[in-house]
Structures are given as C-alpha cells and as structure tokens.
Amino acid sequence: MSGSSWQAQVFAALKAARVTVVGYVPDAGHAHLIEAAHADPDMRAIVLTTEEEGIALAAGAWLGGARAVLLMQSSGVGNCINMLSLPLNCRMPFFTLVTMRGEWAEFNPWQVPMGSATPAVLTAAGVHVRRADSADDVAEIVAASAALAFDSAVPVAVLLSQRLIGAKAFVK
Amino acid sequence: MRNDGTLDRRAVVAALLRDPGDLLVVTGLGAPSYDAAAAGERPLNFYLWGAMGGAAMVGLGIALAQPSRRVLVLTGDGEMLMGIGALATIAAAAPPNLAIAVLDNARYGETGSQRSHTGLTTDLAAVAAACGWPATAVARDMDEVAALTPRLRREALFAVFRISANEEARHLPPRDGAYLADRFRRTIGVVHD
Numbered sequence: 001m002s003g004s005s006w007q008a009q010v011f012a013a014l015k016a017a018r019v020t021v022v023g024y025v026p027d028a029g030h031a032h033l034i035e036a037a038h039a040d041p042d043m044r045a046i047v048l049t050t051e052e053e054g055i056a057l058a059a060g061a062w063l064g065g066a067r068a069v070l071l072m073q074s075s076g077v078g079n080c081i082n083m084l085s086l087p088l089n090c091r092m093p094f095f096t097l098v099t100m101r102g103e104w105a106e107f108n109p110w111q112v113p114m115g116s117a118t119p120a121v122l123t124a125a126g127v128h129v130r131r132a133d134s135a136d137d138v139a140e141i142v143a144a145s146a147a148l149a150f151d152s153a154v155p156v157a158v159l160l161s162q163r164l165i166g167a168k169a170f171v172k
Numbered sequence: 173m174r175n176d177g178t179l180d181r182r183a184v185v186a187a188l189l190r191d192p193g194d195l196l197v198v199t200g201l202g203a204p205s206y207d208a209a210a211a212g213e214r215p216l217n218f219y220l221w222g223a224m225g226g227a228a229m230v231g232l233g234i235a236l237a238q239p240s241r242r243v244l245v246l247t248g249d250g251e252m253l254m255g256i257g258a259l260a261t262i263a264a265a266a267p268p269n270l271a272i273a274v275l276d277n278a279r280y281g282e283t284g285s286q287r288s289h290t291g292l293t294t295d296l297a298a299v300a301a302a303c304g305w306p307a308t309a310v311a312r313d314m315d316e317v318a319a320l321t322p323r324l325r326r327e328a329l330f331a332v333f334r335i336s337a338n339e340e341a342r343h344l345p346p347r348d349g350a351y352l353a354d355r356f357r358r359t360i361g362v363v364h365d
Binding site for chain 2: 020021044046047048049050052053054055056057058059060061062063064065066068082083085086089090091092
C-alpha cells in the first residue's frame, strides 16, 4: 500500500475486514470511500437520510451474515444515540468512521458543539473510541478497530481528525 | 382524519404470517412484536423491543445480506413515522426481496393511545409512493388482507393495514437481544467467524 493515498489504504482496510455494506451520510472527508464503495461490485453503498439508519442497517446486515460500516461526520453522532442500544443489546459488532468537524481551523461555529462532544457522547453510549490524527497510521488504526468490532462484537468508532482530512475551505 | 380502521390486528398478523416457511421477519417495538409472537414464536422472527424507528432499516440490512431470501418488516404507524426517512433510503436501494407491512391504528398504543400523525394528516402509503416505492397498498378488510398476503412474499411492497385501536393482551416474545440475534443467525446458517 505504500505510495497510495491514506484514503485508498483505509478502503483497502475495509475490504480486508470483509466489509460489504457501506451506509453513509455524505461528507467531503468520506468522498473517496463513498466513490470507491459505489464502484466496487462486491459492496453495496447505501445513502441514508439520517445517521441512525446506518446503525439499524448494520444490525440487519450482521443478522444476515454480512459486515457493515457507517460513514458519517461528527455532527451526525448525536443522531445515533438511542439506536446504539441495538448493537449493544444484541451483542453485535458496530463499526463507524467519523470525520471530525469543529476541532481544527473550523470556519463554521455550528459544527463546534457536536464536534467537541463527539468522543464523550460516544463513550457514554458504550462505543469504543479510537482516533486517527496522521496519514501514517490511519489505515492501521482502521484495521485494528475493525478487528475489535467484528471479532469481539462491540461498537467501535474511529474518529478521523479534522487535521487529517483537512479543514473545509469556505472561501472559493 | 382516519381513525376508522376496523381490522383486528391479531387476525391480520395471523394471516400475514401463516405458513411462514423461511420468511425472515423483523418486528417493530410494542404491539407488532406481540402480534408476531402470538401468531407463532419462531427463531426467524427478530423482535425489536427498542431502537424505535429502526425496524425497516434492520430489514434492509438483512435483505442486502440475504438476497435469496424474503424479508418482511412488520411494524406500527408510530415506529414507521419515527424512521420515515427509511422509506426514501429503501426505495433508493431498491431491494427486491423486502416488503413492509404497517399496522396502522393511528395511535401510539404502547403509551396510552395518543393520536399519531396517521390519524391527523399523514398518509404513509402515499409517502412511500412519493419516495419511489414500486408498489404500495392499503387494506381495510380481510379480503384485502388476503389479497396482499402473497404479494408481501414476492414483491417490494409497502402495505398499510387499517386496524382498529383495540388493544390485545400482551403476548411477550423473548427480549434478550443477544439471544434473538444469535438464534436468528444460527437458523439461517450464518457461521460465526
């Protein structure tokens, strides 16, 4: 994988983890993964209207013997909280990649409250939280976190830091 | 608006789940879970006791993972309203093996029979059609239930059943989610890995 982008390495880590269902609420930081998932004939990429749909989608996929990931941004984490009772009660894996907003050169103040609360909220809801800050080890963190989720049947979130993905530019 | 349903919910569900074979059933929390259990407890029924708004999307996940099997989501109007965006998500995903049956009493029955939006202004079948569901239907009598039952086993159909607001005795299925999930997976032959 050396020489490829970190985004391509993360997609390869999802493939290696045998993820075949990708639910997402679009985010610029996930654009590569979303496009790659749609282009992959062995994956189903499902656009969601709200993030908690992705938790129920992942639970159903697991019931049917498939592995899913939810791609969202930190502003969507708050939408998920009650639905997290589903994988927790049913002792199912849940795996999500969260692109962070509101923490690094954020222009839009409306992103700050949920971005700031994201790690604590996920932890309080019973999700194991990991964080990737650099391109050097993000794929390794995603791979290890996917293994934790699917092998130990627990909810795991990997936060992709805003410094890693690059702050959104509002001036064109 | 339409609090005029007269169908008996237990009779409807008994008809929908008669001779289920290997039909994969997801039920929304509250009375639909009790109705399905009353029709016959079975390991291929996955009962939600919470996660309100999630029943349809659990059904989509199963349908994507098991494309050769039929999936039926059985839920109530309040649960479907909470997850109403799923009607758009599922229509866009277009799984051919998933159907939804909504038991619509225009009430939040579990919490004291407060009126829901379907008793005020919302027509769920019209919402589903507008989202792009290829087939929608409304049943008001048992002849219409009989006509829709086989279609729910073969079409991507969203069907609303106008039931009366009468409450039935609670027929409680198992509520240990880990048990329900594990037996479901084992029964369809998902190997732990």
